[in-house]
Amino acid sequence: MSVYGAMNAAVSGLKAQSKSLGNISDNIANSQTVGFKRVDTSFSEMVTLSNRRSHAPGGVIATPRYRHSVQGDVGQTQIGTNMAISGAGFFVVSKANSVTPAGVSLDSEMLYTRRGDFEVDRFGFMKNGGGYYLRGRPVIDQTTLNVSDLLQPVRIQKDVMQAQQTSRIKYNLNLPANSATFSPRHAVDSQITQNTSAAQPQITTLTFGGTAITGDTVTLTLDDGDPLTLPTPVNFTYTGPTNNLNQFLDDLAAAITAAGAQDGGGNAITAARVNNTITLTGGNAGPFSVTVPAGAWNTPFTATTAVNMANADETLLYSASGSFSGGAVTVYNNLGAPVDVQFRWIKTDTPDQWQLLAKDPNAAPNAWTSAGMITFANGIPTAVPATMALALPASNFAGNITIDFTSDGENGMNSVGENGLTQFYAEDISVYRLDQDGYGAGVLSDVFINDFGFVVANYDNGRSKVLYQIPLATFNAPNELQRLDGGAFNRTPESGDPLYAVNGNAGAGLIIASATEGSNVDIADEFTKMIVTQRAYSANSKTVRTADDMLEEVINLKR
Structure with a gap:
């Protein structure tokens, strides 16, 4: 009887709209959940009999439509270990089998998530707010950034970076x-002239300063103040050790004495060092002077x-x-x-x-x-x-x-x-x-994830070390993934097997550092769907009441 069919159809409508309201309430409840993916409701007609002469009401079935592939808003968090995905892909994670004071035992099964609010726990593992542990590929070469093919739990060891000698x-x-x-500027003035009087022994003092340098050459001329005689100028090249002024002055004094200079009385002029001076002494037969000519001091x-x-x-x-x-x-x-x-x-x-x-x-x-x-x-x-x-x-x-x-x-x-x-x-x-390329030893100071999808450790010696590369898992049918607690997903036959790709390659999205992806729920849209669901539910309940009234009229025909 069509009245019963109408009632059954209306009841199925009530059930379908109830399911829709459940999905809407779930979406609204998780509108602020990091990485949450909303669930829409799809209505499908049930057909029991339908042809050109007759149609029996069958009702409706409500099924969920998962929106795992719909992007949520990305917001900055200023937390270095947080990350979001812009585009396709999921982070690879594992759940913990057990957590004890001694450590964490992780399940070997690969799970997937868009929830990127990862932080380092007390054991050094990177865990998100849903309780899942991040997996990555260890970097095996710091120069080429080559990585292992194995996905391992990302664990930050609080070790000391060894010093590296500069090469x-x-x-x-x-x-x-x-x-x-x-x-260079030399250690003695360019000219030194000292005249003496004839009434006393002739004494001239040359004062030097600075240092002596191996290879220094000095030319000195004794000017005659009649009857001073000097066969040739004194050409002296210092061959002693550098930074030994006394040796320099001793050698120069010996060279002056050996030159054979005489005063007017035929007395030999002698030279001797006194501290940092050279004193020239002659007889008492007339004045004489000593000159170091300009430019005479030379260092080859x-x-x-x-x-x-x-x-x-x-x-x-x-x-x-x-x-x-x-x-x-x-x-x-x-x-x-x-x-x-x-x-x-x-x-x-x-x-x-x-x-x-x-x-x-x-x-x-x-x-x-x-x-x-x-x-x-x-x-x-x-x-x-x-x-x-x-x-x-x-x-x-x-x-x-x-x-x-x-x-x-x-x-x-x-x-x-x-x-x-x-x-x-x-x-x-x-x-x-x-x-x-060298550096001193360093202690771990902080960890962050960069925009290229690498986990990087900073040390207090100013150096950084790349520890892991974070791959992204993509699926041919991501909306067919099985939903788990905490914003995680598992593969299903309908979703296909995961394909692992690096940041921005092979269809994978881009990793955005220091950010998280919010829920893809639109509150305004959910409220609109709630109003429509409420009206549809009321209409189906009205259909049930109408069918009931009609059946009551049929029963009253017997009275």
């Missing part, structure tokens, strides 16, 4: 081609000239023309001890040739060393020394440090692989890059 210094710069040659340039001068009196190195600061860099030995190395460039007497000096303060008194000579042709080095040795403690430092002048193309002037050391016209030296 390479990257150095890019331009030297001024128009620079004057190296010309050799490979050790600037080094000796720097180690004897560093101020001479800084004040000389043709001497340029090349910057400073901190290098590390194998124990992580820092050493501040200073560079200095010297323009030699040879055209287009420069000398590189390096200073290690731990190697005093000979802190300055020569890294080598570099000659240029058309602004480009003809040959570059590959290595330099720093005088670090032998027990803690092994091997030389390579100075790499090749360019990485970062300064805008050179292409990758070209020489980053040039000599072109400029007002001053220009250092574009000066860094090194």
Whole structure:
């Protein structure tokens, strides 16, 4: 009877709308749940009999429509271990079998989620708000960022980063081609003249200051104040050790005495050092004077000239023309001890040739060393020394440090692989890059996930270490995944097997760091659906009452 069919259809309508209201209430309840995916309701007609002459009411079936693939709003959280997905894909997670004070036992089954509010727990695992543990691929090479193919639980070990000895210094710069040659300021005035009186023994004193440098040459002329005689000027070249002024003055005094100078009475003029002076003594037959002519003091340039001068009196190195600061860099030995190395460039007497000096303060008194000579042709080095040795403690430092002048193309002037050391016209030296690959030991300070989908650990030595790559799992039919508690999903035959891809590749979405994806529930839309559901439910209940009234009329026919 159609009245019964109408009543059954209306009852099925009530059930269907009840299910719809249940889905709506679930959506509204989870409107603020991170990564929640709403459930819509699909209504399907039930057909019992239907042809061109007759149609029997069958009713309606309500089935859920999962919106796992619908994107939720992404909001910033300022928490470094949070992440969201913009586009397709799911994070790979596992649930815990057991959690004890001793640790966590994780299930080997792979589950999937869009809930990215991960934080590091007390055991070092990254766990989200739903209680699921993140899986990633461990990075096995820090240079190439190659990763393992195995998905392992992401666990942050609070260990110490071992120190790494410096093996390479990257150095890019331009030297001024128009620079004057190296010309140091010397330790004695250019001219010294002292006259004496004829009434007493003739005494002249030469006072020196500063330091002596091996290879220094001095020419002295004894001027005659009649009847002083000197066969030839005194031409003296110092061959003693650098930074020994007394030795220098002793040798110079001996050279003056040996020159055979005499005063007017035929008395030999003798020279002797007294502290930092040379005293010339003659007879009493007339005045005489001693002159160090202008420009007579000369230091021939050799490979050790600037080094000796720097180690004897560093101020001479800084004040000389043709001497340029090349910057400073901190290098590390194998124990992580820092050493501040200073560079200095010297323009030699040879055209287009420069000398590189390096200073290690731990190697005093000979802190300055020569890294080598570099000659240029058309602004480009003809040959570059590959290595330099720093005088670090032998027990803690092994091997030389390579100075790499090749360019990485970062300064805008050179292409990758070209020489980053040039000599072109400029007002001053220009250092574009000066860094090194060593570092001291460090303790873990914080962990974050970057926009490339890598878990990165920061250490208090200023270094970072890439620990894991976070892959994304994609499905051909993500809406067919089985829903689990806590915003997790499991694969089903209908969803297909997961395909793992890295951030932004092979159909996977982009990982957004320090953010989470919110619920994809629209409150306004849910309230609209609630009103429609309520009206439909009322209409179905009205149908039941109407069918009941009709049946009652049929029963009353017997009375």
